[in-house]
Amino acid sequence: MTIEFDENGHALSEGVARVYHYDPLTGEYLGANDETIPEGVSIPGSSTLFAPGEYAAGRVWVFASGTWTLNEDYRGQTYYSTKDQHTIMIKEIGPPPSDYVALAPTSPFDVWDGSSWVIDKEAEQKAAIDSASGGKTQRLQQATDTINPLQDAVDLEMATDEEKAQLTAWRKYRVLLTRVDTSTAPDIDWPQAPTA
Template sequence: MKYQLQPSLAILDENGFTTLAGWAIVYNTDAITKEYLGATYQFLPVGVGLPALAYLDAPKEVDDDHAIVRQNDKWTYPTDYRGKKIYSIETGVESTVTTIGNIPDGFTLLKPNSEFDSWNGKKWVLDKEKQHQYEIAIAQSQLTQLLNDINEEIGNLQDAVDAEIATEQQTELLKKLKGYRFKLNQIDVDKAPNIGWPIKPE
């Protein structure tokens, strides 16, 4: 033929060397992970083989949950959760998948509903005891702060009374604040969050 309307195609022998120079579609992979990177046209002179990490056989299409990886001279299609959030079944702490393959042991794609959830082997369930202990700790912290504040205020007023420089109003307030402190000391933080906090007298 006077004109060649199509590019010449390379022909390779059984050893992978070009016997007829021409173009070939090659499928390239990453040097480290062997993940498929994309297809390119490559001109192959006579006597040479394919470039490193390139193959003539095409991989198949996959969905977003799988990757294309070359292993043992064939294409494989492992699960691929890269970029997705996973959660430690021990702590519920969130992290992001960065490698191809199954979700690491000890993690799940299911997000906890609260910081008090525990993993039961299949799903997250509310750990009422963990929640209650947290509420107790919050109540204890609040009670400690209130007692510290009121002890300081009572101490100042008591000094004034002892020095006989307190006004009648300050003396009366001191009595009320001592009553308030007494009520604080009767609080059972184990009943959190159902605690009736006394109102501080003004």
């Protein structure tokens, strides 16, 4: 038996109707069931008698303004900014932001060329040089911090033969460090620090 409804949506007679439920906030299709509708009562809130279309992967049916529309659905997926690699997790129905892509970059130096990520060789080289320069500065400081007290011991004629040998080894090491060309990074053959 088909239930008829008046202009206010109330059943004109009691019966069972197939009801299609949707989320009251997003309009997303939630499912259907058969409801017993008493005479004079309307269907439950956030539901309709109109069926959505067929399921489609990556899409979701949304009910709005009295009709179903099939919308893109990327919720739960990670997208990457084509400007700065910033990541977002898609949380809402609809397409991702236009400057985000699903393809993940493979390095911190990747840039988007319009269809794929490519390595910015200049940025990669600059980062390697900056890292090598920082490493050189650290090593030189370590050498100087080790040399200073050894030199004091020699200057005050208090150094042992072992301390004199260590001073010479650390000074040679410091000279070799000053000759390291960081512009060749990451291909640097660092001199070996003396052992204590």
